[in-house]
Amino acid sequence: MRAFASDLDRTLIYSSKMMNQFGAEEFQLIETLEGKEISYISNKTKNLLQTVNKEMHFIPVTTRTIEQYRRITLFQNEIVPQYAVTSNGGHILRNGIVLQDWSDHIKRSLKECLPLEHFVRELQTLVQGNWIERIKDADHLFVYLIIKRDQVLEEEVNRLFNWAREQGWQPSLQGRKMYFIPAPVNKWKAVAYLKKELGLTYIHTAGDSLLDYDLIQNGDDGYAPVHGEVLETYPNLRRTKQSGMKASEEIIESILSQLASHST
Secondary structure, three states, rough: OOOEEEEEEEEOEOHHHHHHHOOOOOOEEEEEEOOOEEEEEHHHHHHHHHHHHHHEEEEEEEOOOOHHHHHHHHHHHHOOOEEEEHHHOOEEEOOEEEEEHHHHHHHHHHHOOOHHHHHHHHHHHHOOOOOOEEEEEEOOOOOEEEEOHHHOOOOHHHHHHHHHHHHOOEEEEOEEEEEEEEEHHHHHHHHHHHHHHHHOOEEEEOOOHHHHHHHHHHHHEEEEOOOOOOOHHHOOOOOOOOOOOHHHHHHHHHHHHHHHHHHH
């Protein structure tokens, strides 16, 4: 049995800012928040995903919290995956319900890292300047900062990231969000668990950020959209030729092409 385990934001779905940057033609609104339009998917990507979801396990793998994932109406009403990985691998949903065995495993693993409260406290003492707007807790597993991107220096980012890694935490900067995530909370580890539980024999993977590196690298067939930040650090990963929504379509078309070749 095959699966397609994919990141969502900036890999399969896009904000209006990303659409303006890379262009978009026919698309569908799939997420709103307090009346504001948040995320979109191209009509072609949606149709291709519907085919994927019928032919194999489609597993959304996202850094979004459970609540944020559930805001995406497409995956609640139209394409409804049996499994989804949220909170950067901190939770697995089966038919929308948290898989408690995995969540308990994560809690035990987190005892190896600097505790969340201590990490945030120390982080705040290290930050120089007033470039942080808010610090957000994500399912009590990790934190992300909403920042003034134009006011933070690259040297400051590198200093904080190096410190975080020394504490056993993974940092990532994505737009105006700066993530700090304990090492056990890892997308690929959650997918590897599902691989074993479901008896998956081949996994296609895709993602755009540094937090997706293990997912892309360890999958049997991994992709990074050419606009992805992960390629700045790992330029040898397989990349798409096209950017934005066209990259999403390119990835899924490649997967379905392989599936067709395998079945003939």
